[in-house]
Amino acid sequence: MKTSNKLFEPALVQTALKQSFIKLDPRVMVRNPVMFTVEIGTLIMAFVTIYSFTHTDQGSPLYNFLIFLILLLTVLFANFAEAIAEARGKAQADSLRKTREETPAKVLLSNGTIEIRSSNLLKKGDVFVCEAGDTIPTDGEIIEGIATIDESAITGESAPVIRESGGDKSSVTGGTKVLSDQIKVQVSTQPGESFLDKMIALVEGASRQKTPNEIALTILLASFTLVFIIVCITLKPFADYANTPITIAALISLFVCLIPTTIGGLLSAIGIAGMDRALRANVITKSGKAVETAGDIDVLLLDKTGTITIGNRKATNFYPTAGVSLKNFTDACVLSSLADETPEGKSIVELAVIQDNHILSDAPEGAKFIKFTAETRSSGIDTPDGKRIRKGAFDSIRNIVLMAGNPFPMDIEAQVKVIASNGGTPLVVALNEKAFGVIELQDIIKPGISERFERLRKMGVKTVMVTGDNPLTAKFIAEKAGVDDFIAEAKPEDKMNYIKEEQALGKLVAMMGDGTNDAPALAQADVGVAMNSGTQAAKEAGNMVDLDNDPTKLIEIVEIGKQLLITRGTLTTFSIANDVAKYFAIVPALFIASIPALSHLNIMGLHSPESAILSAVIFNAIIIPFLIPLALKGVAYKPIGASALLRRNLFIYGLGGVIAPFIGIKLIDLFVGLFV
């Protein structure tokens, strides 16, 4: 999926501009207490402007009108910030949704006939048929058949994937295309209730609920606003005592400058942008809270295969026992693996071709293949010329050899130990119940993965590898990849238990899963990311769905969550720090006429009381659009430890927040001073 990364698409800006005015509706504004008070202030200034045409005690109409205009702009800027964030999120979701709109579906009726119906009319439980070349009309679960599917419309990945009924890869997504074969699919969601629809609703505001941290911050900002209401109202009797008339324009300007309009105006935009960033990473979140929680994650459960290592184990070496030539051994290995469809089996053949220039030939006529079973824990082949080749786990092959009364060679036993301690998996091969040699299977660790774990460790996130391997192998890979802990020989309930244990210690756990047997653990985890290719059950259980089926995505999600909080925190700090300079602009301006000595407080040397107040409100207004890009992109997260990060952000946004408005207001004043 391709979407523009430009912050301000002209089309989006247009929608957002329109929305900025629609959002002036006080019923909408009241959701944001800080900006709501500004709107009230704007309204009062409108009356004052009209009043000042006929009276002289509230300053000139032009001055009042200017203040009114700037306040109105302040509100509009804040609305625009929210609107553009919404528009971007919606555009992103729409582009996903577009792919599935108005696709004809071949609905299989109960009497066995097929009816063509628009995808919009599909209901949960309906069954439709898709053949090669068809676009899948909506999300569903394969109930019959197997097919290769092109999911590039959703994931951007061009390689086709296989989906089949039963098992963990039975889920198909609307908008993807069937490349081969035929499948029967049962619709899994009601129209308008797919994850994407939920996501769009979240972004659009109506059902967008504030997250816990957002609520807490809103309370804090509201209380700051109340403090400044008190400050400004009491200023009136104070000024009367000091025989200083204060105009309504000045009081309201002071109030609007002091209340945290910067963060108040950007707060909801930051939240929406967080979900939008998740969506851009191709992750659909079911709630804003999940993104926020992701930032708090302490423990990350990752499957070994596909996340830490590349796919499956691969054969890397052949070790014949003493007295057997490598050629003979390799031939035997290949022969036994010809019918082996497991990735390990295939890799043995591959290795033989690459390493020993083995020439592949078909298995001899009449050969009997022995399938792997859990009891024998070995597989192999019986050829018509009387060769019985078995390959399997060390102890099962040793059993076969010893039962037949043959000795088990010491060199094989030693080699097995070496391989196991190197994190590999030894596969022992026997020919006619005599030990023949060992194949080494190795996991290939993804390049760059240990750096990512190091980054996570610095964030304070503990990584746990989940694998079906034995503890020895698991330990080796865990150390090599740099994870903090591992669960070896893991069964689905082990994951669940591990999560519960960590949660009992007060930690927040995230995991990724795809199978139905992952569903309970996904539901138990604080952040459960289901892969889009996974079963419907898994997707229902988790609180996010990853469209790319990329297990390392969790790392990105954690960072997005942290970024969300950091952006809020830093902009709050910035907003409050700004007030220092605004005080030094407005307070002297208020009193300078009757208390000339207070001109000492005019440390910026502003031109006149009017220009000082105008400059302060103008700065207060334009800082909002200035910061919209930052709010949308998010403040960068640096994994440098909490204290260092605090120092850094305190320096940039705290100290910067004190200094910037001094410069900004002075510059605006220089300009405004030309006219006033």
Added chain:
Amino acid sequence: MNTELPGIIATYLLTLVIAIPLGKYLAKVFAGEQVWTDFLKPIESGIFKLSGINPKEEMNWKQHMKALLSINMVWLVYGFFVLIYQDKLPLNPDGNPGMAPDLSFNTIISFVVNCNLQHYSGESGVSYLTQHFVLMFLQFVSCATGIAAAVVLFKAFRDKTSAKLGNFWDFFVKSITRLLLPLSLVIALILAFNGTPTSYEGKDQFISVQGDTVNVSRGPAAGFIAIKHLGTNGGGWFGVNSAHPLENPSYLTAMVELIAQVIIPIAMVIAFGYFIRRKKLAWMIFGVMTIGMLLLMIPTLISELGGSPAIEKMGISQATGAMEGKEMRFGPALSAYWSTVTTIISTGSVNSMHDSTMPLTGLWQLLGMMINSFYGGCGVGILNYFIYLIIAVFISGLMVGRTPEFLGHKVEAREIKIAALVTLLSPFLILSGTAIASYVFTNNGEAAWAVQPQNWLNNPGFHGFSEMLYEMTSSNANNGSGFEGLGDNNVFWNVATGFVLILGRFLPIIAPIAIAGLLGAKKYIPESAGTLKTDTVTFSLMTFVVILVLNALSYFPALALGPLAEYFTMLK
């Protein structure tokens, strides 16, 4: 002059020498560990048995607050009636009259809330019975109330998760038996041997060299003055407080009184660290408080030792610094030190007249009371600091990208709501109180009150504004000192400050206890590399900035119209 600075440095160092071990001792006392004062246990058991209290019964934060509020209510009612009828009660050798209801209302609240704002004068306004069995009694119990409340907060963070926070009566009684009574005894003895009266007889008389008959008020004052400082109460036996030659006879007694008022506030910080087994956190808090104190004290010293710019303009040398309103036996440095200490800590006793200090000194005094947590009052200082801490935790938690947590407990909307409410309370009480006073002064000057509003202010203008602002600030901070140029014994000030006092006392106690109670009951989250540690220099700096910015933003306009306008006008 040249011994003045070493004098205050020695005073401060002696304070630390006593306060730090005292803090460790208090941590043990409240944790129920063995201490050498355990021989007092039988007395405590006797008290508990007599009052039918089981000191082992654990309370949650709500039960604690119920106990605290109900016992305070009892004292309030009891004291109110004694004050009104003191003229009919014994121990009144000077025949002082009963108090007017409005003054009694103000006085009793003021003493219950550990403020000791005095709109009366001890010599003529109260009987010895009142002084001893109401006022001095309240000086003990109000201080113990604060300490017990702080211990409840400590208790919430001692264990990983705990909803049960010990027994209020246990903390309360131990504060008195193990801390306040023994120390007061020592201080009272020192004062008595240095000339503070301790007799129950009425006024003494002598004939001066000029032949005038002079009446000298006295009374059993030494014990009162000891707990007045130790318990950060600040209410004087005599009207002019510790500037009075009998209340504070010498430089030595001044040092003793200065040390006495600072040791418990510092000891409580240290005790916090030892009690919850996070000593570093305590030292960091101590550091922030001490730097805050120095930042208020050093400019105060400079402006007081430098003398008045107005006098300088007249070409008069001020080698001794600004001496108006100060006692010769103390000098400007010790008086400056005292004025800082008494305002940052909610003592409010004075050894010089704050009304006469330089305008900027007034600014620092006001700021000290507005912040009210650089050490702060007994127990309540650390409670006030805790609110700032929670706000700092919240904002900095967001800044590092994690749901904020304090000592392993998540700080969420409910806690922030409570903290925000308290942050709001002080500006509301101080500013709206001053605003109403200004309004009455400007628009209702003729009101027929004991002092007409137009005659309230000795110095109308900026200084007069500071006087009103100071009175409200002092009441809200439960400080009790005054810019004494204000005619405050009338129904307006008595009632208005009465309400400010009571709201400014109990809400800031309940709120931090509620937050601590809620946090303590939450699941404990172990620390990780992503956790923001609260015992670091960076976080301490953050807390300091939060304290500074919150107060500056709330009070800048008011301070600009008061002390700043006065200062800049004087410069001109």
